Amino acid sequence: MTATVPDPAPARSPDAATPAAPLGVAVLGYSFMGKAHSNAWRNVGAFYDTPPVARQVLVGRDQDQLSAAAQRYGWAETATDWREVLTRDDVQIVDICTPGHLHAEQAIAALEAGKHVLVEKPLANSVAEAEKMAAAAREAATRGVIAMTGFTYRRIPALVLARQLIADGKLGQVRQVRVSYLQDWLADEAAPMTWRLRKETAGSGAMGDLASHAVDQVQFLLGERVASVSATINTFVPQRTGPAGLEPVTVDDAAWATLRLPSGAVASVEVSRFATGRRNALEIEVYGSGGHLRFDLENLNELHYYDAGAPAALQGSARILVTDAEHPYLDAWWPPGHILGWDHAFTSQAADFLTAIRTGTPPAASFEDGLAVQRVLDAMERSAAQASTAVVI
Amino acid sequence: MTATVPDPAPARSPDAATPAAPLGVAVLGYSFMGKAHSNAWRNVGAFYDTPPVARQVLVGRDQDQLSAAAQRYGWAETATDWREVLTRDDVQIVDICTPGHLHAEQAIAALEAGKHVLVEKPLANSVAEAEKMAAAAREAATRGVIAMTGFTYRRIPALVLARQLIADGKLGQVRQVRVSYLQDWLADEAAPMTWRLRKETAGSGAMGDLASHAVDQVQFLLGERVASVSATINTFVPQRTGPAGLEPVTVDDAAWATLRLPSGAVASVEVSRFATGRRNALEIEVYGSGGHLRFDLENLNELHYYDAGAPAALQGSARILVTDAEHPYLDAWWPPGHILGWDHAFTSQAADFLTAIRTGTPPAASFEDGLAVQRVLDAMERSAAQASTAVVI
């Protein structure tokens, strides 16, 4: 017997008495992050019991490219002016995937318009912007409007498990954290100038792009905020060829920092776009009195856990393949051993954002969390400018 | 400016002069494989330039579960009788994800009805069934109707790269192949009886489920078919508790085989559902006079390549992170180092299937390929029944 499947899908929440109208989504930006977020909105309902969504509007400036992207990624409409979506009744969610210098204006306007807002990391290009955004989010929260920073790696199951183990005390007192995020797409000095290498558009280089993840993970995993920072930054190739000839690179290529946390823990951070042969190597190590944890983004389904309490002859770092139903997020996906990719974390992030809307619970990473990262990045820049002298935050 | 995105999406093929109507898809089965295939059909158009598809009908027997699945996975309609979809004009593709003993009847009927057919592996539960299916596919091909066996791992970029390297002679003369596929979901002897452990429904145990992949990879990578087989099979836990008490397990828990190929290469195969701690470990090694290759499904973004022609002091097995634009399928996905998961191969498989339809080119794995695997599995069973005496195929 053939049957038609009702559309739009009613909310599958067990506590939803009547079908809810889907939440309309608008995504600002259609390139790399726009593609990743579109993928998340297209798939979230297939894996998670979250409120239904309608992929309403994709926003960009180049109509041709925008139309092609919208059709390819499955959006109902397009808009070339992001402000248009703020007044639409069929848009409840604004998902901001534009370059960092646009985040503040767009996010604040959307929150003021009563839209739930998800902003790709880093939250902003400066502490000042981030503070305004955090203030706007606090205000919006009083109206039940949700704001979230898209530190997507907080949705990688292995890292969520890591955080849980630390919070549960499995590592005892955490003392040392090591985070490196190594890429190599600038290692070739003939690589051309891009907006990512200009301070006015990108804000910073490896710092905003990579150290933001590193710092957020330190604060996410330990559940505390950085207290002081000593940092060094470097630009290995100071000029690159742009459309109009040689141009100065005005952002950092690599950065190093030592972070002190209130608990007494010390974290080292190293980020680079010059680490030849390392494509996307975010490596995290956490050492505590009771054990350690190790993670590598290029093998993101694994967490290595050392339990200092194991019998002496059996102590070792266990490679946990974080794909079992007992692991965070995994009951939504595939059977054990069928690994997830990088993009699945975006789908899980969308699910958490939708759950936050449904329950009215402020989601993490909040704008405050995004601001906290920004403060550390800012302190890194100031320390680096003062011969690495430590800066208190 | 807001604009509506045309629906249905026109084909994005560069050679398509006018928009084509989307190809309607029906999937038979909605559990594990139905979920994975639904995911592929939902996403294929967002990543690949393939003919547009309409997710028309999801087919299953339990209407309640079926409806829930259809809504969750985004299907327009459901049907409880698979024969219904054969007469629909809006269904051009029948994708068979049912248990193996149903494949032959369903696939042959669908091909006769002029539908393009994709069948999950293994193609069938017996050589006799597979032969009939291969004959039906040959006949259908004369009508321009496409038939494909869903050996999805042929779409894992690292394995496609491996095949290319072998075909390009980078390994010289291939001599030894080692394939093991180790899982552990039966290692607990208290695990209950299921249809997968009964010969009448499952056909075989680890052999059809796991050795089919292993054998297909041997034939896929080397581009030749197994000539003779010596095999051993074993059932470690001969009885399990079913709904009506203890029941005999009538399939193999693990199997071992040595395969000889016409080129002189020898391949070993070992598969098990009892390899405690190994969730989904398909490991492949290929040794040739010029180098070797190694692969592990749990780290499926990596291929290890040893080049015997490298300078003596620098010879080593290189871990290639198969995520660059130069790698198979990767230009459709994410930037380097942003890894794919297990399910992405299903999306790529759907893309290849759609391309085969558009171009009229018979796709691999063909039903002949599926039959070839079946012949090896059958020979393994016969050899095992004769004290491992080698059987010529």
Place this chain on the structure above:
Amino acid sequence: MTATVPDPAPARSPDAATPAAPLGVAVLGYSFMGKAHSNAWRNVGAFYDTPPVARQVLVGRDQDQLSAAAQRYGWAETATDWREVLTRDDVQIVDICTPGHLHAEQAIAALEAGKHVLVEKPLANSVAEAEKMAAAAREAATRGVIAMTGFTYRRIPALVLARQLIADGKLGQVRQVRVSYLQDWLADEAAPMTWRLRKETAGSGAMGDLASHAVDQVQFLLGERVASVSATINTFVPQRTGPAGLEPVTVDDAAWATLRLPSGAVASVEVSRFATGRRNALEIEVYGSGGHLRFDLENLNELHYYDAGAPAALQGSARILVTDAEHPYLDAWWPPGHILGWDHAFTSQAADFLTAIRTGTPPAASFEDGLAVQRVLDAMERSAAQASTAVVI
């Protein structure tokens, strides 16, 4: 204050009331194994509390090379006829490192002469020889004379730990064992003919050289003997250039076997000298109902242990760095993390042999153990000659 250290060193055994005369050692053979055994005798007393030894005689046929080796390795004297050492009063230990076809005659004569005998593996080139040797060892044991087969890998700490864990039940019921020993020194088909490729001198190829280790480890780790065997052997390059032109290779280049054990466990063995890029890769995996173990000779300080009894979310294969004082043999060596090399196992083997002499306890591997391996190798050859039909031992 300067003091002279007494020489020869008295036994450091805590229960030794009076200094013992050192045990005189003669090693037969001075090439690869002679070098490794010489190293062991030179160092054993520096690390282990064993009876003192005197490196008395090195035996070989070429006086020039022999003299150079003796001086280099620190032997007091040389002899070109191995029978000479049998009549010397200052030789209590005869350590046989000659090619396999000489083992039986030399070992039996030495035992009859009342010398303690250590024989490099494989014990012999045939079951018939090994049976005579085992009989001689039994007879010698009645006279307090010790005989040992040099399966040195039984002294690798990680493998001793593995055996202990299995014996302690940490793996529950062992079901599957996988052993591969892959080398590549013949992968180049231009490599010349050697005595190792002639059946009359070498007995067999990869089988005696590599499968002997593999089979011994199966029996050592599981504590039981193989009951039946199905095997395949292959010679990839059937002719090689010797001093007198092209010569047939009369031994196997690679071998595959499936072994059944009385407990119901099944072991697979694969050995090869053609595995391009694998220098000395003895890999062992043991799967039981309670966990698994994995080992790789090229990283011999590590043992990977999976405990199926760990909490669900924390299950993983732990890399144990087997260098702690709690680990077998390790209190004799260096602090944790200061790894041992391949040759250290020979020193530990010498220590165990000396302890066996001191305590009068028959050492493992015994000649019976060596014979047991020989029976399996013989069954492999017979099975391979009969189209892999399983052979009961």
Place this chain on the structure above:
Amino acid sequence: MTATVPDPAPARSPDAATPAAPLGVAVLGYSFMGKAHSNAWRNVGAFYDTPPVARQVLVGRDQDQLSAAAQRYGWAETATDWREVLTRDDVQIVDICTPGHLHAEQAIAALEAGKHVLVEKPLANSVAEAEKMAAAAREAATRGVIAMTGFTYRRIPALVLARQLIADGKLGQVRQVRVSYLQDWLADEAAPMTWRLRKETAGSGAMGDLASHAVDQVQFLLGERVASVSATINTFVPQRTGPAGLEPVTVDDAAWATLRLPSGAVASVEVSRFATGRRNALEIEVYGSGGHLRFDLENLNELHYYDAGAPAALQGSARILVTDAEHPYLDAWWPPGHILGWDHAFTSQAADFLTAIRTGTPPAASFEDGLAVQRVLDAMERSAAQASTAVVI
């Protein structure tokens, strides 16, 4: 025929016309390092064509322990006053394995007495001491007397290969170096007070012990000296229980540094005795415009090499098993794949020291190299004392 092997062994140097008298060695210290160095002197002649040595005197303060050690390690005599060996004609080499605060006095006196001197790292506990030692070494060099700092890891084949590859330009312009040396023997806060945790005996904590290795490797691999340093140090457990109750820990438990080199390269260093689960993990990564290198002391036979010039689809980090005859030092040891342990580097160091004596060529690491490390450690301390402000060296 039996023959006596001449003793003492004549020099095996091909250019030695007549047998030379062996070089007499005295080792100061008999605990961990004394054991390791004794092992090297006992074995060097068995593997390398170096001048023969006589293990003449082992020096220590506790006669009982000293006598036991001398007998065990194979020394002819003992002495309880290190000055005694300076006047002996049968001692040409003084090998100093005492705690750091004794190095300067002992080394300078020995050099003045005309003895060749090998000093365990770190060279000294302060820059002032190291400067005096370097001056003494310069003066001794004019008399043909050799002085060497025992940075033994310079003899690990993988690290020598790494240095060669960098010197040969295989990495192009080196930009980033990452060195971490992580141990965990203090992670337990109940571990007792030792001399290593008191500034007056140990000089520093993780810095002198571990960072000295890290810094020396940076300078060794890059062939240049550190120009400026920003550092942080930390003592996680400020008090520990000694024989007389709680005592303050007056050295660092962990240290972090960013080093700038004249070439523009930046190196990060992190050392710790609190990295739970890491026994002896010296990890080194070097990133250049042409590739990268990675090394881990716990798998010291491996070097990972990434060649950015490889074909795009084949780029990957190759695990080179540094055990082939083409690799540094390896022709002295075992066949490919038969791995070396930690202690083999001491034997190779002894060989290089003896060769330096024979050829009169000043060996590396020189005392100048040891002083250069000391200057960096000193700068680290000063930087750490000034809120990590960078210090120019």
